Amino acid sequence: MLDDGSGSEVDAAITSRRSLRAFLPTPVPRATVEHLLDVAARAPSGTNMQPWRGHVMAGGRLLRFCDAVEAAFLAGEPEQRDYRYYPETFFEPYLSRRREVGWGLYSLLGIGRGDTDKMRIQHARNFRFFGAPIGVIFTIDRRLEIGSWLDYGMFLQNVMVAARGIGLDTCPQAAFAGVPNTVRAALALPFQDVVVCGMAIGHADPDAVENTLRTTRVPAREFMSFTGFED
Numbered sequence: 010m011l012d013d014g015s016g017s018e019v020d021a022a023i024t025s026r027r028s029l030r031a032f033l034p035t036p037v038p039r040a041t042v043e044h045l046l047d048v049a050a051r052a053p054s055g056t057n058m059q060p061w062r063g064h065v066m067a068g069g070r071l072l073r074f075c076d077a078v079e080a081a082f083l084a085g086e087p088e089q090r091d092y093r094y095y096p097e098t099f100f101e102p103y104l105s106r107r108r109e110v111g112w113g114l115y116s117l118l119g120i121g122r123g124d125t126d127k128m129r130i131q132h133a134r135n136f137r138f139f140g141a142p143i144g145v146i147f148t149i150d151r152r153l154e155i156g157s158w159l160d161y162g163m164f165l166q167n168v169m170v171a172a173r174g175i176g177l178d179t180c181p182q183a184a185f186a187g188v189p190n191t192v193r194a195a196l197a198l199p200f201q202d203v204v205v206c207g208m209a210i211g212h213a214d215p216d217a218v219e220n221t222l223r224t225t226r227v228p229a230r231e232f233m234s235f236t237g238f239e240d
């Protein structure tokens with residue numbers, strides 16, 4: 010908090026970030042994306058290992074990649090997995106939080122509970138990066154450990170916050186981690202490269218109903234304990 014009780018510009022960049030799921034086709038220059046990634050790479054990492062790696066796509070290359078991954082998904086290829094993002098069985102309080110965001114998005118889109126065909130089509134939109142002009146696939150060397158994944162998360166958040174700083178929007182996408190073999194084939198990557206996630210980068214479509222979704226957060230006083238302040 011600043012002295013006058015307001016938030017800083019950094020707070021504003023962090024709190025204005027949302028996952029956007031419909032983008033305008035407005036191009037984003039390579040220099041802009043490179044700048045974002047250079048800034049993001051200032052993230053700390055254990056012994057400065059900088060475990061992040063990735064592939065930034067635009068234009069025809071992006072379209073061809075999307076065509077390949079979307080087609081493989083819609084053809085019903087079995088789910089593949091390099092790593093497990095979610096627990097096998099959800100439990101509270103995570104189950105309720107997951108349901109809240111899932112039903113929130115689906116109800117905006119008019120997708121009813123149990124309408125698995127429509128849910129699948131919505132999921133497939135991930136593989137077109139929701140129409141964004143820039144699609145990124147992030148990878149990590151399979152030999153690295155959980156510590157490097159912590160570092161990776163800091164880097165990814167930096168990309169998204171730096172994007173807000175210059176008026177761009179993003180959506181992080183674990184959907185790509187559900188089809189790593191397809192992604193590796195489309196990018197001619199070795200098995201050594203684990204697909205961490207994808208990310209759509211661009212300008213959000215302000216008229217898209219899915220972009221009106223606002224997610225909630227538990228306040229710090231509920232997820233942390235504070236002690237010693239009254240001593």
Ligand SMILES: Cc1cc2nc3c(=O)[nH]c(=O)nc-3n(C[C@H](O)[C@H](O)[C@H](O)COP(=O)(O)O)c2cc1C
Nearest residue numbers: 026027028030110135180181182183184185206224
């Ligand atoms: C690593 C990561 C992967 C995600 N993968 C997806 C995804 O594949 N598709 C999607 O629509 N949203 C995805 N999300 C977005 C989350 O649903 C979203 O962050 C969460 O609901 C909170 O909403 P907010 O980002 O708008 O604050 C992902 C988020 C993270 C951090």
